Amino acid sequence: MGKSCVLSIDLGTSACKVALVSIDGEVLDVATREYPLTLLPGGGAEQDPEQWWEAIRSATQTLLTRGSASPGDVLGIGCTAQWSGTVAVDGTGRALRPAIIWMDARGARHVQAMTDGWPRVAGYGAMKLVRWLTRTGGIPAGSGKDSIAHILYLQSEEHRIYDRTACFLEPKDYLNARLTGRLAATWDSIALHWVTDNRDPSHVHYDATLVRDLGMDMAKLPPLIRSTDVVGTLSPQVARELGLPPGLPVAGGSPDVQSAAVGSGATRDYEPHLYLGTSSWLTCHVPRKKTDVAHNMATLPSAIPGRYFVANEQETAGACLTFLRDNLLYHEDELGTGPAPDDVLRRLDQVAAGAPPGAGGVLFTPWLYGERTPIEDHQVRGGFYNVSLSTRRPELVRAVLEGVALNSRWLLEAMDGFTGRTLDPIRFIGGGARSEIWCQVMADVLGRRIDQTERPLEANVRGAAAIALVTLGRASFEELAPRVRVGRSYTPRSDTRAVYDRAFAAFREIYRRNRPVYRRLNGGGA
Secondary structure, eight states, X not given: OOOOEEEEEEEOSSEEEEEEEETTSOEEEEEEEEOOOEEETTTEEEEOHHHHHHHHHHHHHHHHHTTSSOGGGEEEEEEEEOSSOBEEEOTTSOBSSOEEOTTOOTTHHHHHHXXXXXXXXXXXXXXXXXXXXXXXXXXXXXXXXXXXXXXXXXXXXXXXXXXXXXXXXXXXXXXXXXXXXXXXXXXXXXXXXXXXXXSSTTSOEEOHHHHHHTTOOGGGSOOEEOTTXXXXXXXXXXXXXXXXXXXXXXXXXXXXXXXXXXHHXXXXXXXXXXXXXXXXXXXXXXXXXXXXXXXXXXXXXXXXXXXXXXXXXXXXXXXXXXXXXXXXXXXXXXXXXXXXXXXXXXXXXXXXXXXXXXXXXXXXXXXXXXXXXXXXXXXXXXXEESOOTTOOHHHHHHHHHHHXXXXXXXXXXXXXXXXXXOOOSEEEESGGGGOHHHHHHHHHHHTSOEEEESSGGGHHHHHHHHHHHHHTTSOOHHHHGGGSOEEEEEOOOGGGHHHHHHHHHHHHHHHHHHHHHHHHHHTTOO
């Protein structure tokens, strides 16, 4: 007791983590709560904000009863959350419908209509493409999975909700509104609305022309602040719910991609980190604005004011292992398979270790919900390839680990080209980084040293806490980054190089040859 700290909230896709983090950046304690995801016809993906809040409330109360810190030790609150989601709220910040999350593609045709034109370049109207790239660094994705596509979907297909909406908020900004009563967004969280001028990362603001081009109502967009600004103070009612003192300052905070960069300790330019959770990304900070339309990557405002980072994302990574667990190995149905054991991920590691590098020639493509980078294709799908009667379970499990790594290698090639350098070593964070075999697979497939951070699952709460500590004037980003320690390093093994070079060539060939088939099968939506 008596150790000053901040309360850090990380709202993920499958669960939230709430942590107490000391002013030195040490994670004192963490509580986790899960909640469901609803997948809908036509590419819909939604979650209930009330279930988010109940998970946060329960986790916070649990933390405060375990003795790592008392309510009086908490100096402030920092939030991070899944990015590219949309919560439609009324003037009091109350959600009017379920949240539309980053996997939702129902707005694809609406955003495509807004970005089309003649002549067309890379699927966009040429003049619109130039205007967007110049001002924002990117352009709304044709997949319909950006926040702006969600809003256009509501505007076109849920008129009553759209008309009643006072403000559209990202999940992180919804949490801030719930905590403080203030509706606002940060320079980094608003980026995937593609309506801000990002040419000066120290002065991000709405661009009236871009808002008009998308047919948006400027009045439904939140005021903008920095990640390191205080958005407001904890309201008395919410303080009673959480068991905290009222009036605690709440930091603007940052979405998960940006907070992970801070929490990985890789905050200097060209220091990369690889995150592997439900989704995955490979990113780093860079000194200037740049766009790669071919690989759907751009530099966007960072959680660190005045800085850019490279934005990219693979849609499903750890979700592939979850799919294997829940739908193939431990699905409860007429066959009578029981629920997965608590240590199922450790057991899957042990099973995968029974197959050699290359998984006996079996390949797995991890595109279970379309893909964003290094190719944007919401119609592509995953699967096992080169399976034979001699294929065993170890090969299938290992193929899933390797398939995610092969997709990361494809992205790494694009990232090396984007930054103009070989990104090495790579910090590894997220739930997937807890797996020793996956760490080694990543090192072997990518051909780079993989630095597994200590307690990699807590990178996002560390990042959110770091932003809050900077906001409160208790630390600087430069002071906090070196305190993130590497637990173990994994170096590429030379005897696996030829195996994975062949697998990677075949992996890309599978996409190229099957792309027309995916389009025929899935042309109706994601």
